[in-house]
Amino acid sequence: MSKIQKAACIGGGVIGGAWAARFVLAGIDTTIFDPHPEAERIIGEVMANAERAYEMLTMAPLPPKGKLTYAASLEEAVAGADWIQESVPERVDLKRGVITQIDAAADPQALIGSSTSGILPTDLQRDMKHPERMFVAHPYNPVYLLPLAELVGGEKTSRAVLEDAKAKLAPIGMKGVILNKEIEGFVGDRLLEALWREALWLINDDICDTETLDDVIRYSFGMRWAQMGLFETYRIAGGEAGMRHFLAQFGPCLAWPWTKLTDVVDLNDELVDKIAGQSDAQSGARGIRDLERIRDQNLVGIMQALKAGDAGRGWGAGKLLSEFEQHLWSAAPAPAAADVTKPIKLADFRVHPSWVDYNGHMTEYRYSQCFADSSDALLRLIGVDMDYVSAGHSYYTVENHVRLLDECKLGDALYVELQLLPSDGKKLHSFFWLRRAADNAVVATCEHLMLHVSTAEGKTVPPLPEILAKLEPLIAGHASLPVPGGAGRHVGQKR
């Protein structure tokens, strides 16, 4: 897979900083140049939001973070970078100047993406010596979570560069979407601008206030569009007769006076006051940081819900998340040979917002989830992977005994340690401790029994030799450890 080796961000505000977060969290060393006096503070806040979001987003192994460096000059920042992302303020002369400067300083092979939300790439690449490697990569806020980047080439951009950019975005969890032609505002912002103008009229004319308008969106088509977009949604609305029927049915509306499209609203002081006042009434009780956290948690939840879509195959942004996780797993280094003279650390967890009850405590069955995920980690450790399972063998859990010893709170970091109990491999008997990372206290234990089965025959059989070869040294090594205090007990047994 085509990968970015070293990234540079020129301009480090909310957009540039979030690009940097994407790169760094994907393990890519990144250099930022931004002369703004508060640049480090702003980027630091964005980075903290991004890290919190990623901890909730996935249990897949994130790579070691890339190194984040603040450069003293644009030239220093772009040196050695193979992806340079420009995110300076939205003025064509300023952007063109910066991009021309990047072009002069950077490796001629380096890709140069602009975060512009509407300026034509042809206008930006005008003065470049190597314009064929410059394109628009227009992201959406928050860039560290929303996967879209609209990829738009100018007159001098090479198609191969757009394809390469798209390929390089996938390993950082982004979806590059290549447009056929350049146009001001590209696709997303044109759609947004049309809706935004109409929204301004509705507020201006007192049809509703900002909260009502937001409610209309989020209780209806907002949820449709989070998964399918416009045309696929309308295809369903057309029913069995399909898209053609839908167009025939709704086409006439185009002739109706249903929008104020032919006028542009005057965004004068009065209208600005009205909107700002209504927005304060709607959302002012919460600070921006609070709203950002809520937004990010909701986005994470929506992506995780979509990951379960299409009968577990994943849908939309959830399918993308699933592919990103597969990439993370395949890119993760093989576990080091375990030290079999002590319990083995297997898996890390973080108490996710959807894991807690109204008291902020982790729900009972999430303890079981940690142990179930840990037994999956044990199977990966001994070589029971997707290929082994597809070939007809697997381990099935037959029983487990969980003791809950302490509460876990939202955000707590947890980890699981494993001790194998005497087992012949056909039976796999293990004991897990769930510990809190902050103080290593045991918050729960689980005694767990799996059986190795032939899925075709539907009966218990010994594991294949390559699995036994990995499992037996672990079992032998752990045989000399003391029996865990909670093992072999039944429910309610006195200590």
Place this chain on the structure above:
Amino acid sequence: MSKIQKAACIGGGVIGGAWAARFVLAGIDTTIFDPHPEAERIIGEVMANAERAYEMLTMAPLPPKGKLTYAASLEEAVAGADWIQESVPERVDLKRGVITQIDAAADPQALIGSSTSGILPTDLQRDMKHPERMFVAHPYNPVYLLPLAELVGGEKTSRAVLEDAKAKLAPIGMKGVILNKEIEGFVGDRLLEALWREALWLINDDICDTETLDDVIRYSFGMRWAQMGLFETYRIAGGEAGMRHFLAQFGPCLAWPWTKLTDVVDLNDELVDKIAGQSDAQSGARGIRDLERIRDQNLVGIMQALKAGDAGRGWGAGKLLSEFEQHLWSAAPAPAAADVTKPIKLADFRVHPSWVDYNGHMTEYRYSQCFADSSDALLRLIGVDMDYVSAGHSYYTVENHVRLLDECKLGDALYVELQLLPSDGKKLHSFFWLRRAADNAVVATCEHLMLHVSTAEGKTVPPLPEILAKLEPLIAGHASLPVPGGAGRHVGQKR
């Protein structure tokens, strides 16, 4: 709470049928009149979709379904109804005639809502004798899942009627949003129409195809809008400086040529062919029924994810779902006095799409979730409710022993039976069987131990007398039952 007693649906296509499904699933007897020869088939399909979606949507107790009746005439349908919903085709003369006919036949107090997506209520109520009770209640497809109904009054509509309609929609899980003024297309369809016209230009001008346009929406602002809508999202984009800053920053775009708003696209045969062809390429591999199911599962997942939002308090449609569930719980009849001479049936489950692995089997920890939910049901049964917990006492789970005996598949209906083991109430020791409804086979068992605690003192104490009064007869009754075969065992113990 103000409730609909009997509903009538005049017009039973995709929209009218889905209104009927909302009513019936909320326990409201509903009569439909639709002369279309295939009305019963269409409504039956919508009803099946709605029932499947509700099974996934909530574990809260749905009321017994209302009775669905097909009437031979409009007059027969509206007789005795206190909410009449008109959903006939979108022609002002047709709708006005039907509403005038409803007005003449219905109880003068009955509310009359129109599903029109854009006609002014003033134009619809023109010929009514009791126009003050007529309004637009504009829903969004699929009506049985998306909660929004835009409530719009005409010149003769009483404000009290709009408030009453809003109150009556809440118990059926809908969010009535009252607009200040009537306007063609209301709020939602004006926003949609503006965006739709722009989308048609983008396809017409070959900037992108329908799949790319949908990807642009669903990988970016679609997920933002599913939770927050337009203005709250932009408030965050404005950062600490807030909405006023955002408007100042983005206001100038209004003067830029970023949309084709001033033109209306010609939806001629060529453009229809282009869109229909691209849509086939994008979505044609799946049938409409398949897409509907995927859409509904995704909507359910998004709503469940949002229910966990705002640190478990719920956000947007998820908060609404939570309120709907609280209503269902409070409206559910108190459990009948249990027959204590046998195990007690406690809870029903359905294997949800997010519960299965890639093989379509229920994931290990979801068994534990069924048992944890069942122990919650046991607590409700003995009077441990929110009030009891808020007052400072609760039961904490300390251990459980789960045996997995059989696989469960997507969609399987399951239920749990309980036997109380000897307990003093301070300890609450119980044994659960998880059974498959189709054949009553035991698919898992759980031995479970809870302790009663004073949350302030942080120590084990006896439960209050009112709890003991409910608990002791159950324990005494179950004392004569044989000890369950799986109880008192440790992991790996031979049978």
